[in-house]
Amino acid sequence: MGSAPAPSFDFSSIPILDYTLLASPATRPAFIAQLRTALTTAGFLYLLHPPVAPDLRANVCELAPRLFELPPEAKERMRMRNSESFLGYSRLGAELTRGAIDMREQCDFATPFEAQIRKGEEKEYLRLWGPAQWPAEDELPGFRTTFEAYLTQVEVLSFEFIALIGEALGLRSGALDQCFVDPDTDTGASARPRLQHRAKIVKYPARAPGAGDQGVGPHFDGGFLTFLLQASPHPGLQVQNLAGAWIDAPPLPDTFVVNIGKALETVTQGIARATSHRVLSPPVGSTPRYSIPFFQSIAQDVRIGDIKLEFPEEILKLKEQRGALGVTESVNYAEYNELPSGLVNLIGRIKSHPDVAERHYPELFKKFFPNGMPLYGSAY
């Protein structure tokens, strides 16, 4: 536990940044300054008027509940257990966070996977990128095309946002691009290789009378940036501030919630904060809450400890002034400095979904679960 942070560097609400400020040279600097503050204090922000087509956002919100209304056989056909890439459907209550059951049902998807000639097929973590499982076209017409079009637009935004973050933190232009390229890839600087990003559709049912309210327990996200579309009007998302208090992040019209994952925190030497967050289940008798997070990936072979970024003195000072975290209820991913990012991600998936691991990664399963199949998976 560190010393108490200076109050002015803590936060009691999540900052709202208006993307349209970027359109004019007169207002752009204000956006960059607000971004710098958001990254170094809350590690969370609302992006208002994001450049992802409003009709696509509306359509994925409309389609999300219908995925869970498919007949049980259709969901069974899409089970994550079929996929060595941990993509597909997970039933309600299959996961734990910090020892308690998460009351959510979800389906993991990903941006299109293009099979490539890969060096180093012996690296098991390369299997994490693969084809998603989609509902059949006649079961949910338009689902796949709508969702893939949505993910393509969020991916473009995610790279644009990384450039803005580099600028806000005083890095030379393109400094963060090395995170998106495998270290031994011999491409010109111009070509960005095709990365696969993950996304989920999540359903949080109302809590049952007398049951707990953990939709998902306190955790950090693992990757680079998360873009969360809150797909129903329910509150429930909360973000932990430096003093340990839980701050509400309710859905706001025409926004994404954007937050920093542990890989981005690590590569910025802790200047941009990964922030602990959780979701409380809707109250007894409520309709379900839905959300759609997009998790930006980096190249699988990149080991963050090998990337040395040079930050200006005044930026490093912001981290010092913020002070240490008072309290967090989440556990750290310390491994990003030491291991290739793909391996860190694979270990997280194995711990969360042991049934998938036992089938597709038997050696790693034995290593992490020497006593056989646990009742539940638990990443954190």
Ligand SMILES: O=C(O)CCC(=O)C(=O)O
């Ligand atoms: O459902 C939400 O609003 C947040 C979900 C989340 O934090 C996650 O899946 O990592």
Ligand SMILES: [Fe+2]
């Ligand atoms: Fe999260």
